[in-house]
Amino acid sequence: MADYKWPAAENRSLIGKRISRLDGPLKSSGRAKYSFDVNRPGMLYGKMILSPYAHAKVTKIDTTAAEKMPGVKAVTLIWEVGKEVQWAGQEIAAVAAETEDQARDAARAIKVEYEVLPHLVTDATPQQAGADHSKQLSEQKTGDPDPAFAQAAATIEGTYGSPVITHCCLESHGQVTEWQGDQLTVWASTQAVSNLAGEYAPAMEIPAGNVHIITPVMGGGFGSKFNSDVWGFACARLSKKSGRAVKMLLERDHELMVAGARPSIYAKVKVAAKADGTLVAWKSESWGTAGPGSAGNPTLPYVFRPENRSSRHTAISTNIGPARAWRAPNHPQMALITMSALEDLAAAVPMDPLDFFLKNIELTGTLAKVYKEELLKAAELMDWKKKWHPRGQMVAGPIQRGLGLSLHTWGGGGHQSNCNCTIHPDGSVEVSLGSQDLGTGARTVIGIVAAETLGLPLEAVKVNIGDNHYPASGASGGSTTVGGVSSSTRRAANNALNELLAKVAPSLGGDAEQLEAVGGVIRVKGDTSKFLPWKQACAKLASTPITAAGQTSKDLISSGVGGVQMAEVSVDMETGVVRVEKMVAAQDCGLVINLKTAESQVYGAFIMGITYALHEEKIMDQQTGRCLNADMEFYKLAGLGDIGELVVHMMTGPGYDDRGVIGLGEPPVISPGAVISNAVANAIGVRVPTLPITPSKVLAALESKGAKA
């Protein structure tokens, strides 16, 4: 009988290979249907009116003119009179009309009056923000940093940080809704197919079982699409009122203003080492804004745990807009702050940072061995020892090159996932899960696991996901999807196979325990002459298919990965322009199911990282309280010409595979900001303290260095 464990390396025919994603042909030919592409008969378009003020009390909402506008079929309020808005872009009301242009006109015709209140939208320090806007979240202390500083051979102090950035999913947030009686269907762009019914049901006062969520593909989420959001409920109400399907996806400016922001984190750091580079003490005071609320606490220092350390964090409440989880919440900021300070310290010792990080590797704890192997691998791929030069050592001419490195970690594990595997008498196979594929390749991972388990080619398995009528699976966040769905699918497919083997056993000698499914046949283990082709074996089911269930199982998965990245940049000292020449990643994620899409995750993370390192910032104007770059001309994304050479090395084989499956969405996006910042410091001999590293900041840093010299 088949067992649940992952097959041994020599018995894997699909797992760990480079396999093209199952939905690639649909996506590449433009035939994949996103929520945004759903056109229902008689469908209307929804548009919203937004608050232009960052902080204000709504005193009047008048929709009478809007209701009479051409094409308008329904109007609904989202906000109420008397309630305070906390950011510009807050949704006030929505309309549904026959065309998008008519809906936009009508939304504009809604009259809203406000009592404007004072706002804070700048990324302020606790001192600048004042007590009303500051809340100290935590203080952590281990050992005693102060005496340790007194005895250290090298100490540096610095301020580092990164601003608020946005998710900028290319498919904006939103959905199409349609009612039939008291049944609601929502084509939602979501990371949480199985969870949304539970949100719509109370809001619409219907049982959750009446809500059908459909998301076969979705155009990016990155942590910002876990909920129905106010626009989801407004859309459903517009549908109900008009009796028509309604499509309402956010306009780009709206998307950038409110539909996702990564909190800023800044820190003043003091860190010290002995003359041999041993890290002895860390002290940091950090702050940052997540909009009106407070986001999670950073844990500083990141990855390394020196004996003496203390840290304190203050949350600044602002009217910048609401934060949402952004790929690896807090980690990219913690990595930037920690790895920048540590490389500055290495430069002060002075020491090659590679040697410095290796010297302190035991301070990383249980992942020390993984980090060490990765550092050595990445150094080899970067040719670090040959290329590295001490900080500030310049060559003739305006173009200077530099190297930087960083370490990161992430949990993973598996969310709660249920899978049904059905084997039909005609030999066809389906696996069904109420999960979703955000573009990570989850669909293909599911297919590979089922096919491998049943000894079939990938094409023989139909993967059903993106629909809450399939067995419930968790939301896709925190790199928990691949752990959840791979283990539930493995178990479901195994359970189904065992039932099949029991049916087939009489024709193959009677002992199901002795049978296995390999290469498209059911055969007796160790006797290749006794077998039944898959189709004939399934025919023994007569007319009733087998359906077996499987759930997330902890023995197939794990959590806690380590990764190392390095960057090589060139900086034009005259213009301040930074170019990424090369980046290297050595990344662990346990057992890799699909090497091709795993590598794509890391390539994608590099590129997202280059973007936030060099370009991204939600620029707010304190005068008006508004976002100045809520568009894609000035909310800049890196392009194909900006990426340099990217090298990805997945750590696999003994010591990695045997840990089981671990997710990969978050880890590789953590270090790019830190490695690029470190490489720039190495190139130009001075730290650009905050991201994004724009030409003007490079020139300012050079100027301050010149002033000091």
Add this chain to the structure above:
Amino acid sequence: MSDHRSNGSGNGPGNPGKADNANPENAKPEKGVSRRSFIKGAGVAVSAVTMLREGLLSPTAAAADAKVAGPGAIAMTLKINGQAHKITAEPRLTLLDALRNNLDITGAKKVCDRATCGACTVLMDGKAIYACTLLAIDAQGHDLQTIEGLSAEGALHPIEAAFVDHDAQQCGFCTPGFVMAAKSFLDAHPQPTREQVTKGFGGNFCRCGTYVGVREAVLDAAGRMRGGRA
């Protein structure tokens, strides 16, 4: 400086595939500094803030001598993938909205809606244009090709096949735009160098970060198309 910054309109030298009449604004070049040439020349020295403050991003007027149509709905005919489609719509309708909303041709995506990201790329008379920034009425009388016209249902064009093989899509939302940009690019550069590919796609953005795959896919597709498999 990033190549795409100087090439936001897709008209720059880096992206020769894009047609110059993509945008009504470009139909009649004005004297002096146009918004586009200003942005193009401004480069990294001009911050977003400055440009917004100075009003450089306010919509400029369309060509003054255009025939008056509307504002009510009018009949239009669009030739898409070799087939004539009649619609009745307000003249302010963009080609992209006409395709997606009126004709259910949804391969081209709307992302920035203002000629920055390339997600809406279609071909007009064989050249890549941004469908979000061309009025449907102005697209009449031209040959339009969308990604739906590139390959028959169930079959893949060599560019599409190369995108699959090199995993040049993650969420896939930007992918149709890249594929159409690639079609136009490879028609103009059947034997592109790696350098040309790197420079030639500045008019398209991907948030998931698929550029490594796109670069390889375009180079590979060039070979496949030369090999007569187109």
